[in-house]
Amino acid sequence: MIQASLGVVFALLFRSGIRSAGHWGVAYLLSAAAIAVYILPVDGTVLTLVSDGLFLASYFMFGEAIIARFGVPPHRPLRLALGVGVFLADIYVVVGLESLGASVLVVDLGISLQLATACALSWRHMLRGIDLVIGLLALLSVFSNAGMALLFGVLLPPGEDVAQFLASNYAFVMQLLASAFSLWFGLAGLAAITLDMLGKYRQAAHHDPLTGLLNRRGFEVAARRVRGAEGKGVLLILDLDGFKSINDQFGHDTGDLVLAGQASLLRAMLPPQAVIARFGGEEFVALLPGVSLAEGGALADSVRLACAGRDWRQLGVDRAVTLCAGVSAYGPDDVSLRHALRCADTALYAAKAAGRNRVMLGRDGAVEPVGGGAA
Incomplete structure (x- = not known):
């Protein structure tokens, strides 16, 4: 029956x-x-x-x-x-x-x-x-x-x-x-x-279960779709400074809250069309279609300032939390995106080496600072 x-x-x-x-x-x-x-x-x-x-x-x-x-x-x-x-x-x-x-x-x-x-x-x-x-x-x-x-x-x-x-x-x-x-x-x-x-x-x-953001696989799928529609834009790689010390001092549960809080900050401050992902650990990546390199640098610096100025005590962290960011431009093809990832990663490491709490632009093997940094 x-x-x-x-x-x-x-x-x-x-x-x-x-x-x-x-x-x-x-x-x-x-x-x-x-x-x-x-x-x-x-x-x-x-x-x-x-x-x-x-x-x-x-x-x-x-x-x-x-x-x-x-x-x-x-x-x-x-x-x-x-x-x-x-x-x-x-x-x-x-x-x-x-x-x-x-x-x-x-x-x-x-x-x-x-x-x-x-x-x-x-x-x-x-x-x-x-x-x-x-x-x-x-x-x-x-x-x-x-x-x-x-x-x-x-x-x-x-x-x-x-x-x-x-x-x-x-x-x-x-x-x-x-x-x-x-x-x-x-x-x-x-x-x-x-x-x-x-x-x-x-x-x-x-998706990343902790933050609700895309993971690396989801980012690649979404980035391919967005780039097909917009063509050009900028790529941001953001990394929290001294995150291991937060885990060591305040515990991993508190560290998870900080990561989730940073994800919320990125959602709130980046444009609605942004593709935002957590690649692992304390590293976040954002694809901003239709945005120029200068505009992307300014947005990354705004996120840096907001992170440094946020009161994290409600999450159990009684000190400032800062980040560094590397920003680069990308074109419509996969080769351009991979190149942009390398440039942004190079700029990120340059920001870390320069004293942390900084944003650097990366293009054609060169880097340059954005904003005051180390505020």
């Missing part, structure tokens, strides 16, 4: 730590149970109500899966009230009116409303291809369920019992559509979860 198989798959994914699979798993298991109850040797009226209740619950959970994916307010009281109201109406038409056709109409319109509500709450966030597929499949289910309900709910003859219903054309079409929807919707859900996992792995592979 498709629903049960997909339910088990999503449940296993949930148990492995993928929280987003939980709603999908519950929805499919409830849907499978709604179909399976008809094998029980129980009164037909009871079977109908139990199956209808399970179907309503399963579509509530499908709505939860859609809403949870996009992080929108779930409006559960409203959606629960809708589900309970539909079920009470179903009890009335099954027990009071003894009309299976009216029950079909009520329940299928109810589950259509559940999915339609989830789509209405989430549609603004359906931006990626796989999200659009999920939304379109949900809407397809809404229209097919509503259309079939209106068609067969009216056409089913009054007084038809469960056995007759299960042998009806409507039951066949309903099961066919339910199986197709379950398969397509489930595959879309699995694809969405897979893409999310790949995105998280890519994020982890390209």
Whole structure:
């Protein structure tokens, strides 16, 4: 059974730590149970109500899966009230009116409303291809369920019992559509979860976990993309002065806070289009597209002054923290970027050798200071 198989798959994914699979798993298991109850040797009226209740619950959970994916307010009281109201109406038409056709109409319109509500709450966030597929499949289910309900709910003859219903054309079409929807919707859900996992792995592979900045690999990917759009710019290499002594004197936890604080400073002071990375240890690299060498030197000196003037005592460091920076220009090709890295690195070492807390420009094998330095 498709629903049960997909339910088990999503449940296993949930148990492995993928929280987003939980709603999908519950929805499919409830849907499978709604179909399976008809094998029980129980009164037909009871079977109908139990199956209808399970179907309503399963579509509530499908709505939860859609809403949870996009992080929108779930409006559960409203959606629960809708589900309970539909079920009470179903009890009335099954027990009071003894009309299976009216029950079909009520329940299928109810589950259509559940999915339609989830789509209405989430549609603004359906931006990626796989999200659009999920939304379109949900809407397809809404229209097919509503259309079939209106068609067969009216056409089913009054007084038809469960056995007759299960042998009806409507039951066949309903099961066919339910199986197709379950398969397509489930595959879309699995694809969405897979893409999310790949995105998280890519994020982890390209980012420094301590500072949230890009790491060397992520920097290379982002730099290639930015240089393709802008062509020229400047490269900054910044290195905290005497960072080992901070770790030795105040502890590695405090040193980590200083690194994270420096990352925040770079984010705040460099242009929005800057590509900022931590290459390791206390070394940071920034690519500034469309910026001249003089402008890059001025920005680096502003960062130097801000770092030296910052009160680090709130992080547990009761002395000044300074840095040196090397700045160089780059062109649109990889050779130019590698050359810029070497020039900036040479300028950085010249700044360290000149007494630290300095910024140096590097070009064509020569270096020159920026700003006062050693402030």
